[in-house]
Amino acid sequence: MEASIQIRDLPFAKNRILSLVVIFLFISFHFLLPLGLLFGDFPYWAAWVFASALGPVSYTFWNLIHESIHGNFSNERKQNHFWGRFLCIVFGAPYSVLKCSHLMHHKFNREPGDRIEFYDPNSRKPRWFQSLNYYFRITVATYIFEVGTGLLLSLPSRWTKPIVDRFIEYPIEEGFFKWIYRPEILEELRKDIFWILTFYIPSFWLFGNNWPLLVFLLLSRSFFISFFDNAYHYGKEINDKNSAFNLTLPKTVSAFFLHFNYHRIHHRFPGCSWDRLPKQMEVCGETWDKSFMKQAWSQWGGLLEPLDGKISK
Numbered sequence: 001m002e003a004s005i006q007i008r009d010l011p012f013a014k015n016r017i018l019s020l021v022v023i024f025l026f027i028s029f030h031f032l033l034p035l036g037l038l039f040g041d042f043p044y045w046a047a048w049v050f051a052s053a054l055g056p057v058s059y060t061f062w063n064l065i066h067e068s069i070h071g072n073f074s075n076e077r078k079q080n081h082f083w084g085r086f087l088c089i090v091f092g093a094p095y096s097v098l099k100c101s102h103l104m105h106h107k108f109n110r111e112p113g114d115r116i117e118f119y120d121p122n123s124r125k126p127r128w129f130q131s132l133n134y135y136f137r138i139t140v141a142t143y144i145f146e147v148g149t150g151l152l153l154s155l156p157s158r159w160t161k162p163i164v165d166r167f168i169e170y171p172i173e174e175g176f177f178k179w180i181y182r183p184e185i186l187e188e189l190r191k192d193i194f195w196i197l198t199f200y201i202p203s204f205w206l207f208g209n210n211w212p213l214l215v216f217l218l219l220s221r222s223f224f225i226s227f228f229d230n231a232y233h234y235g236k237e238i239n240d241k242n243s244a245f246n247l248t249l250p251k252t253v254s255a256f257f258l259h260f261n262y263h264r265i266h267h268r269f270p271g272c273s274w275d276r277l278p279k280q281m282e283v284c285g286e287t288w289d290k291s292f293m294k295q296a297w298s299q300w301g302g303l304l305e306p307l308d309g310k311i312s313k
Contacts, residue, residue, distance in 0.1 A: 007075050008075055008271075008273070009273075009276075010072060010073070010074060010075055010273050011273060011274075011275045012073065012074040012075070012079070014275065015064065015067060015073050015074070015083070016083070018060075018064060019064055019083060019086075019087055022057065022060065022061050022064060022087075022090075023086075023087070023090050025054065025057060026054065026061070026090050027090065029050060029051065029054060029217065030199070030200075030203040030206075030214075031202075031203060031206060033047055033050065033213075034203070034206035034207045034208070034210060035206065037210055038206070038208070044210075047210070047213055048213065048216075051213050051216050051217045051220070052216075052220070054217055054220070054221075055217070055220035055221065055223070055224050056224055056256075058217075058220065058221035058224050058225065059224045059225060059228055059257055059260075060256060060257055060258060061087070061091055061221075062091070062225050063257060063258040063260050063274065064083075064087055064258070065084055065087050065088060065091060065095070065098055066102065066258075066260075067258070067273065067274060068080045068081070068083050068084030068087070068095075069084065069098065069099045069102050069103065070270050070271065071271070072271065072272070072273040072274070081095075084098075084099065085188075085192060088192065088196075089192060089195045089196050089199055090199065092143075092147055092196055092199075092200060092218070093143065093146035093147045093150050093196070094146075094150040094188075094189045094192040094193060094196070095188075095192060096180060096185050096188055096189045096192070097146050097149050097150050097153075097180065097189065098146055100176055100179050100180050100185075101145070101146065101149075101176060104172050104175050104176045104179075105172075106241065106267065106270060107172075107175065107241070108170075108171060108172035108175070109233075109240070109241045109242070109243060109244070109267065110233065110236065110237065110238040110239055110240055110241070110243045111170075111171070111172065111238070111239060112170045112171070112172075113169065113170025113171065113172040113173055114170075114172050115233070115238050116133070116134050116137050116138075116230070117134055117230075117233075117234050117235065117299070117302075117303060117304050118238065118303070118304050118305070118306055119131075119303050119304065119305060119306055120306070121306060123169065124169070125169075127303070130303060131302060131303045134302065134303050135302070137226065137230065138226055138227055138230045138299050139222075139223055139226055139227060140219060140222035140223055140226055141222075141226055142222070142225050142226040142229060142230075143218075143221055143222035143225050143226065144222055149180075150189060150192070150193055150196070151193065152164075153180065153181075153186060153189055153190075154189060154190045154193040157181065157186065161181070164177050227296065227299070228257075228260075228296065230299060231245075231247070231292065231295050231296040231299060232244045232245050232247065232260075232261075232263035232264075232295075233245070234295065234298060234299045235298070235304060241267065242264060242267045242268050243264075243267070244263040244264040244266070244267045245263060245264060245289040245290055245295060246261065246262055246263060246264045246265060246281070246286060246287065246288050246289050247261045247263065247288070247289065247290055247291065247292035247295050247296075248261070248288050248290070248291050248292060249261045249292045254278075258274035259274050259275070259277040259278060260274070261292050262277040262278065262280075262281055264286065264289075265277050265280050265281045265284070265286055268284070268286075269284075
């Protein structure tokens with residue numbers, strides 16, 4: 001008798017509902033809002049309030065995509081893939097880029113190239129450049145990298161490979177581009193870029209002179225994703241794939257962000273769905289490390305001195 005595949009208790013119904021709500025909010029912003037500003041009496045100040053509110057929602061948006069990346073959105077592989085790609089089209093970056101970059105983060109967590117807050121004396125980049133790169137990375141670079149890489153790789157490979165080869169310095173970067181240059185991945189990426197442009201170009205056109213609203217949303221998304229994601233690792237010990245902080249948040253805020261603040265738990269158990277992370281923490285006897293807000297704010301301390309692999313800030 002063949003062994004049956006274990007069916008995990010995943011919150012697929014919740015994930016779909018959350019995804020549809022998030023997609024509705026952003027479609028409303030991208031298309032209904034500019035039409036309301038253009039032809040209706042929608043207050044301009046209210047448009048800015050709406051754009052500001054969608055900044056933190058963008059982080060929940062990313063965390064829903066994250067569930068798909070780890071196969072925790074649904075027990076069906078096709079559903080995971082469909083929802084991941086669908087969400088990413090509205091998100092504005094190809095699913096393959098987000099999936100590959102995040103899985104490389106898990107594989108190379110706290111190794112060279114994935115511990116951006118530590119000065120690397122062995123790097124060919126001078127200290128001032130590493131410091132500048134660090135602040136760029138924690139503020140806007142994560143989302144910009146995802147969008148920019150997608151647009152770059154949608155071009156013919158014979159054009160992009162020479163450019164990419166010049167910037168590869170660490171194994172995490174080599175692993176990322178080796179995976180993403182697979183023909184079937186590039187084919188999917190280029191299809192997704194087509195749909196992303198089909199979504200965003202009309203949106204920019206509809207905003208017209210109100211384009212600062214749309215740019216503000218995208219920059220706000222870039223900030224929340226970059227700043228929050230790096231906070232879980234800033235100053236933590238290196239050369240340990242499970243190295244991350246569990247950071248405290250009020251229960252409602254934690255649930256709003258799909259319990260991403262249980263971050264060391266996630267690194268230890270990446271197959272644990274977001275709704276089970278609190279229970280998983282209790283079962284395995286894990287503890288909280290710091291306040292999320294204090295840890296996030298500490299990132300402004302900038303570049304840190306090299307560690308011996310054991311010291312934690």
